[in-house]
Amino acid sequence: MDLIVEVKRHAYDDLAVLEDIALHLRAGEIVSVIGPSGCGKSTLLGIVGGILKATDGRVFMEGEPPADCLNPLTYIFQDFALLPWRTVEQNVALPLEHHDLSAAERRRRVADALQRTNLAEFAAALPKQLSGGMRQRVGIARALVVRPAVLLMDEPLSALDAQTRDLLMEDFLRLWLRERIAALYVTHNLAEALKLADRIVVLSRRPGRVKEIMTVPMPQRERAGKAAQAELAELGDRLWSLLRDEAERADREVIDG
Amino acid sequence: MAEISTSGARAPALRREVVFRGGGFAPEARPLYSWVAFIALLAVWQAAISVGWLNPLFLPSPASILTALWRLFASGEIWQHLSASLMRIGLGWLIGTALGLLLGLAMGLLSAFRAVGLPFVSALYPIPKIALLPLLILWLGIGESPKVATIAAGVLFPTVIATFSGVDAVPRNLIRMAQSFNLPTAGIITKIVLPAALPGILAGFRISIATALLLVVAAEMIGAQFGVGAFLLTAGNLMQTDDLMAGVVILSVLGLGLGAILTLVERTFLRWR
Numbered sequence: 379m380d381l382i383v384e385v386k387r388h389a390y391d392d393l394a395v396l397e398d399i400a401l402h403l404r405a406g407e408i409v410s411v412i413g414p415s416g417c418g419k420s421t422l423l424g425i426v427g428g429i430l431k432a433t434d435g436r437v438f439m440e441g442e443p444p445a446d447c448l449n450p451l452t453y454i455f456q457d458f459a460l461l462p463w464r465t466v467e468q469n470v471a472l473p474l475e476h477h478d479l480s481a482a483e484r485r486r487r488v489a490d491a492l493q494r495t496n497l498a499e500f501a502a503a504l505p506k507q508l509s510g511g512m513r514q515r516v517g518i519a520r521a522l523v524v525r526p527a528v529l530l531m532d533e534p535l536s537a538l539d540a541q542t543r544d545l546l547m548e549d550f551l552r553l554w555l556r557e558r559i560a561a562l563y564v565t566h567n568l569a570e571a572l573k574l575a576d577r578i579v580v581l582s583r584r585p586g587r588v589k590e591i592m593t594v595p596m597p598q599r600e601r602a603g604k605a606a607q608a609e610l611a612e613l614g615d616r617l618w619s620l621l622r623d624e625a626e627r628a629d630r631e632v633i634d635g
Numbered sequence: 636m637a638e639i640s641t642s643g644a645r646a647p648a649l650r651r652e653v654v655f656r657g658g659g660f661a662p663e664a665r666p667l668y669s670w671v672a673f674i675a676l677l678a679v680w681q682a683a684i685s686v687g688w689l690n691p692l693f694l695p696s697p698a699s700i701l702t703a704l705w706r707l708f709a710s711g712e713i714w715q716h717l718s719a720s721l722m723r724i725g726l727g728w729l730i731g732t733a734l735g736l737l738l739g740l741a742m743g744l745l746s747a748f749r750a751v752g753l754p755f756v757s758a759l760y761p762i763p764k765i766a767l768l769p770l771l772i773l774w775l776g777i778g779e780s781p782k783v784a785t786i787a788a789g790v791l792f793p794t795v796i797a798t799f800s801g802v803d804a805v806p807r808n809l810i811r812m813a814q815s816f817n818l819p820t821a822g823i824i825t826k827i828v829l830p831a832a833l834p835g836i837l838a839g840f841r842i843s844i845a846t847a848l849l850l851v852v853a854a855e856m857i858g859a860q861f862g863v864g865a866f867l868l869t870a871g872n873l874m875q876t877d878d879l880m881a882g883v884v885i886l887s888v889l890g891l892g893l894g895a896i897l898t899l900v901e902r903t904f905l906r907w908r
Contacts, residue, residue, distance in 0.1 A: 429811050449816055459812035463830050463907040472826065473816035504907050524816065 379527040385435030394585035410571035413581030414628035443527035452526035467501040491523040511542035529561040583628035695877040703877040719861040727786025739798025764789040797839020801832030
């Protein structure tokens with residue numbers, strides 16, 4: 379299933395946040411959206427996922443989602459958005475509870491999602507008993523349980539410490555290489571975008587416009603190798619040069635406020 | 636640190652221990668202290684009466700209060716008062732709580748209810764509900780209804796406010812998460828909003844139970860034959876201060892008991908906190 383985003387304008391009252399955004403996310407592709415603070419990255423993801431209504435714009439799903447998909451566009455949240463009164467297993471089961479599934483099918487899906495995220499032995503734990511990294515795994519398991527066509531990831535690693543971030547990034551990569559679920563991945567972090575994305579969309583400062591769409595010309599599995607480092611570093615420099623001026627101006631705008 | 640000596644012996648440097656500056660400002664549980672203080676207070680009180688510093692007519696000794704309690708329970712006299720009060724508290728609290736939960740939930744969830752309800756609640760909450768009793772007697776007659784209605788009115792407002800505030804404070808990211816999985820509205824209310832608002836609602840129950848206890852005594856003092864409030868008033872009028880203090884002790888124990896039940900409910904339903 380492809381995802382087509384056409385947002386001509388989005389504003390909060392008179393404050394324009396996004397303008398002239400046109401994106402096409404193809405099945406199985408990871409597109410990362412980067413940009414300075416306040417450029418509307420998370421807003422864009424909200425519009426794509428249907429939890430924010432664009433002032434002027436629409437999002438289309440083209441083609442059929444996987445046969446067993448219960449929620450084609452599925453979020454993974456920055457702050458995990460777990461229910462603290464539910465166990466890991468109950469949190470993962472939440473998206474299935476309003477679907478007409480047999481109890482056996484529900485159990486099978488939950489067990490499968492827990493297995494794929496290495497959470498099986500923590501099924502009975504409460505979120506407060508888990509580390510940040512483990513909580514985000516629960517968020518990922520909850521997303522996988524509905525067999526999504528597109529994952530909408532809103533800075534999923536930004537609330538974690540650097541080591542946990544690296545470990546979880548490796549997990550994401552393994553998961554994606556295995557399942558090839560398309561993803562729209564919003565991040566501040568250029569290194570994350572370079573490790574994960576097929577294409578990187580650079581947004582300008584507010585109102586966010588597409589400044590450039592950069593293709594990362596090597597498969598994800600090769601990016602950890604030494605041979606790829608020079609090329610990735612060059613891409614990183616180019617990305618930073620695109621972003622630096624925007625980030626500086628955005629920073630001044632916030633201070634001038 | 637390496638020592639470098641250039642001119643023979645060096646005077647030993649002054650060595651001072653770093654003084655601990657932290658500590659304090661961290662409450663510690665000392666359950667024994669409260670028992671010791673309580674027993675000490677009773678002992679001083681008893682001694683003050685035994686040596687004639689206090690007049691037992693105005694403040695009876697702990698021993699005579701205990702004797703009065705024993706007599707009231709053994710004769711069964713207190714039961715008809717206690718049962719009448721408990722019935723009024725139970726009924727008034729249940730009615731006030733049910734209405735308060737419904738209104739608070741509606742105000743928390745629906746903008747129209749919030750716009751209409753908030754000014755009303757703000758205006759009516761500060762009124763001492765016992766002031767409404769004469770009006771309620773006019774409306775409902777002189778039976779149980781006005782007393783129960785007074786308690787219900789007293790319970791209603793803290794429950795509305797606690798429920799509304801609890802619902803209002805539900806993290807919006809949890810609701811958006813549920814919406815992103817297409818949970819139906821009823822599912823969002825039962826699976827997200829109510830559990831998330833429960834700590835606030837239960838905190839409101841603590842206030843509403845204390846309010847119900849206060850109002851039942853006041854209402855029974857104004858117009859009731861039976862009830863702890865009526866018993867206290869009669870004992871006061873007859874200068875039976877040992878019975879009066881026994882009634883106060885019963886109210887205190889009742890308050891503690893209801894609080895303990897609520898603590899149990901909190902521990903059961905809020906284990907996740």
